[in-house]
Amino acid sequence: MSTKHELLVTAANVTEARALLQAGADALLIGDDRFGMRLPGNFSLEETAEVVAMATKHEARVIVSMNNLMSNELLKELPDYVQALGRIGVHAVEFNDPSVLAAIKEHAPHIHLHWNAEMTSTNYATANYWGTKGASRVVLARELNMDEITEMVPFLKVEAQVQVHGMTNIYHSKRSLVQSYMAHQGRPVEGHLGKERGLFLIEAERRDEKFPIYEDINGTHIMSSEDICILEDLHLMMEAGVHSFKVEGILKSLAYNEAVVRAYRKAIDLYEADAEAYAYDEEWLREVRELQDPERELSFGFFYKEQVY
Amino acid sequence: METVAVKRKFSGKRNRLDKPELLAPAGNLEKLKFAIHYGADAVYIGGQAYGLRSNADNFSFEEMREGVEFAKKYGAKVFVATNIYAHNEDVAGIEAYLQNLYDAGISAVIVADPAIIEVALRAVPGLEVHLSTQQSTLNWQAVKFWKDEGLPRVVLGRETSFEEIEEIKANVDIEIEAFIHGAMCSSYSGRCVLSNHFTDRDSNRGGCCQSCRWKYDLFEDAREDTVWVSEEEMQMQAPAPFKLGDNQLPLFQEQDNSFSMGSKDLCMIGHIPELIDVGVDSFKIEGRMKSIHYVATVVNVYRQAIDAYMADPENYVLKPEWVEEMNKAANRPLNTGFFYDTPDHEDHIYEPEEKAVPYDFAGLVMGYDEETGMATIQQRNHFKPGNEIEFFGPNGTFFKQVVGEIQDEQGNVLDAARHPLQLVKMKVDQPVSYFDMMRKKK
Numbered sequence: 001m002s003t004k005h006e007l008l009v010t011a012a013n014v015t016e017a018r019a020l021l022q023a024g025a026d027a028l029l030i031g032d033d034r035f036g037m038r039l040p041g042n043f044s045l046e047e048t049a050e051v052v053a054m055a056t057k058h059e060a061r062v063i064v065s066m067n068n069l070m071s072n073e074l075l076k077e078l079p080d081y082v083q084a085l086g087r088i089g090v091h092a093v094e095f096n097d098p099s100v101l102a103a104i105k106e107h108a109p110h111i112h113l114h115w116n117a118e119m120t121s122t123n124y125a126t127a128n129y130w131g132t133k134g135a136s137r138v139v140l141a142r143e144l145n146m147d148e149i150t151e152m153v154p155f156l157k158v159e160a161q162v163q164v165h166g167m168t169n170i171y172h173s174k175r176s177l178v179q180s181y182m183a184h185q186g187r188p189v190e191g192h193l194g195k196e197r198g199l200f201l202i203e204a205e206r207r208d209e210k211f212p213i214y215e216d217i218n219g220t221h222i223m224s225s226e227d228i229c230i231l232e233d234l235h236l237m238m239e240a241g242v243h244s245f246k247v248e249g250i251l252k253s254l255a256y257n258e259a260v261v262r263a264y265r266k267a268i269d270l271y272e273a274d275a276e277a278y279a280y281d282e283e284w285l286r287e288v289r290e291l292q293d294p295e296r297e298l299s300f301g302f303f304y305k306e307q308v309y
Numbered sequence: 310m311e312t313v314a315v316k317r318k319f320s321g322k323r324n325r326l327d328k329p330e331l332l333a334p335a336g337n338l339e340k341l342k343f344a345i346h347y348g349a350d351a352v353y354i355g356g357q358a359y360g361l362r363s364n365a366d367n368f369s370f371e372e373m374r375e376g377v378e379f380a381k382k383y384g385a386k387v388f389v390a391t392n393i394y395a396h397n398e399d400v401a402g403i404e405a406y407l408q409n410l411y412d413a414g415i416s417a418v419i420v421a422d423p424a425i426i427e428v429a430l431r432a433v434p435g436l437e438v439h440l441s442t443q444q445s446t447l448n449w450q451a452v453k454f455w456k457d458e459g460l461p462r463v464v465l466g467r468e469t470s471f472e473e474i475e476e477i478k479a480n481v482d483i484e485i486e487a488f489i490h491g492a493m494c495s496s497y498s499g500r501c502v503l504s505n506h507f508t509d510r511d512s513n514r515g516g517c518c519q520s521c522r523w524k525y526d527l528f529e530d531a532r533e534d535t536v537w538v539s540e541e542e543m544q545m546q547a548p549a550p551f552k553l554g555d556n557q558l559p560l561f562q563e564q565d566n567s568f569s570m571g572s573k574d575l576c577m578i579g580h581i582p583e584l585i586d587v588g589v590d591s592f593k594i595e596g597r598m599k600s601i602h603y604v605a606t607v608v609n610v611y612r613q614a615i616d617a618y619m620a621d622p623e624n625y626v627l628k629p630e631w632v633e634e635m636n637k638a639a640n641r642p643l644n645t646g647f648f649y650d651t652p653d654h655e656d657h658i659y660e661p662e663e664k665a666v667p668y669d670f671a672g673l674v675m676g677y678d679e680e681t682g683m684a685t686i687q688q689r690n691h692f693k694p695g696n697e698i699e700f701f702g703p704n705g706t707f708f709k710q711v712v713g714e715i716q717d718e719q720g721n722v723l724d725a726a727r728h729p730l731q732l733v734k735m736k737v738d739q740p741v742s743y744f745d746m747m748r749k750k751k
Binding site: 102 | 394395397399400423424426427443445447448450451454455466468473476477495497499500501502503505506507509510511513514515516521523524525526527529530531532542546548556561565566567568569572647651652654656659
């Protein structure tokens with residue numbers, strides 16, 4: 001389904017992709033760990049093609065994450081991968097490294113470019129700068145607040161995307177920190193330290209907050225202890241003209257992500273049908289709350305925080 | 310007549326400095342003077358906006374002017390770190406700020422955010438723009454992108470290895486700056502908002518509270534849906550008794566050190582020839598918050614090593630006293646970062662973090678009388694007769710002695726130099742020069 005606002009969700013595999021499209025997603029974010037970061041799952045080119053075909057039937061789009069920090073070594077693989085994505089017909093690629101921008105322009109210029117520099121996409125001028133380089137969308141930092149987001153939109157010459165639900169990354173290192181810690185203790189690590197392992201950190205002064213931590217080919221990732229949920233105030237961003245709303249599905253079950261997509265779908269559809277009559281209903285979140293990990297709070301994230309420095 | 314197509318060549322900027330630049334931090338005007346006097350070819354400072362050290366006593370434009378004047382006498386340059394990731398409210402003032410920097414005589418700005426880069430290139434063309442390490446630039450195509458944008462220099466991400474630097478230099482004709490000494494983010498620079506989450510302090514605008522150096526406990530979730538192997542296997546490996554269904558299974562024992570992301574500090578004094586040979590154009594020392602003693606000591610050592618290698622590469626040897634000097638200034642264990650390999654458990658700090666710097670800056674030489682062998686010394690920390698002290702300085706001063714009789718300016722004998730900035734006279738065993746430093750073991 002095609003609407004004015006886009007509801008974007010990550011998928012871990014083809015089965016999830018299908019289910020999330022059925023639940024009402026307008027767009028899917030997928031990718032390959034070598035080029036993307038912190039993806040719920042890895043998609044081969046064949047699987048990517050399958051998802052694109054499936055999405056097309058739903059009039060939905062497929063966006064591929066390529067926002068890794070690239071090494072010289074990875075540069076060699078960019079042209080083939082990008083050309084393949086072009087042939088497959090993915091709608092857009094998320095990038096951070098200028099090498100990806102260059103590869104898309106040279107090898108698959110019809111693919112849209114979405115600039116996603118994670119926590120460092122923090123103002124309209126930089127977003128517009130990447131707009132002049134060919135980007136059509138900025139993925140805003142999750143650390144911005146509602147005022148910063150809504151005030152920014154009129155100045156943007158590109159579309160804005162905001163994460164509205166799920167966990168966020170709060171620390172990324174190239175180092176293998178869990179492995180190093182176990183080695184320091186003299187304990188061998190058997191098996192993997194990936195996201196399915198269920199590892200988490202607790203800071204000495206904050207015993208009730210669990211921060212998931214995992215390792216993959218891109219290093220060590222530490223994630224937030226709470227899940228963003230801004231459904232209640234989604235209309236403020238729709239009103240302001242934010243184009244795309246992202247549901248981050250990493251480290252969540254499919255059932256949970258489906259419930260989240262259905263809830264946001266309902267809000268977006270009702271708002272688009274009649275913005276005047278639109279009123280948030282707590283009931284929309286009931287299913288999400290039932291499935292919510294009791295140890296992870298649903299919070300407004302940074303939407304209503306004032307940060308100092 | 311035959312026309313010969315002449316390939317136009319821009320003379321452009323030199324891509325390789327004659328000698329690598331030694332670039333030192335200067336947290337304030339006094340530190341700037343020490344850094345330059347002790348051998349820095351350039352210093353980087355923070356202004357009162359757009360920098361990442363909101364806790365440092367940053368420079369006013371007036372102080373910048375004074376710093377630039379001082380630097381000029383030594384043929385040195387002053388750069389300003391303008392390396393925040395800007396927010397909407399920061400955008401409007403950028404142009405005026407950069408213009409002021411240029412008017413104050415600043416040679417270059419170190420910038421992470423393209424919003425600032427764009428303004429600098431368009432509005433203040435005389436001001437060089439160096440890409441900050443906060444952009445985590447690790448590959449040659451990204452470096453080339455910034456060169457094509459008009460930047461003469463890129464500060465690489467700290468994750469770049471020697472091999473990768475070599476490939477970057479081979480592919481792009483541009484100045485490369487690399488950190489060679491000091492504290493390191495263990496995350497990709499800029500890719501950490503621990504501080505924002507724990508304390509609402511924005512790390513990418515200078516508010517970092519160094520949460521990576523705090524203590525954490527590591528657990529595993531052993532709920533049935535998350536266990537990755539059998540209960541028996543886990544039982545074999547788990548430090549504590551493993552219980553399936555437990556949602557908080559510790560991966561440490563009572564007596565173990567806590568988990569930490571804190572990294573050892575970088576120190577490349579043992580690898581100057583490799584750094585020069587691979588073509589790093591600017592050797593950067595971290596630490597705008599560090600002491601005068603730290604900056605002077607570290608700069609002094611790298612200056613000597615670089616000069617020694619450039620003068621006679623064949624016969625260059627690493628002097629053991631250089632390494633000893635580094636340890637006198639260090640407050641954390643040292644390592645070589647990512648230059649050779651990805652850091653492992655030996656490159657992290659799990660033990661209690663800070664160790665005290667073993668030496669104090671005790672006095673600054675203000676004068677020396679060759680006739681009498683008496684030095685005039687400005688007190689910087691308490692010292693008294695009988696203390697073991699060391700003198701060091703940029704002109705080769707380097708000796709130990711024991712403090713003898715101390716006199717005040719009128720020649721009265723003192724039992725100790727007690728007062729900050731008090732001028733005292735004492736006999737020194739070897740000649741000293743103006744601005745040599747005197748340190749005392751704690």
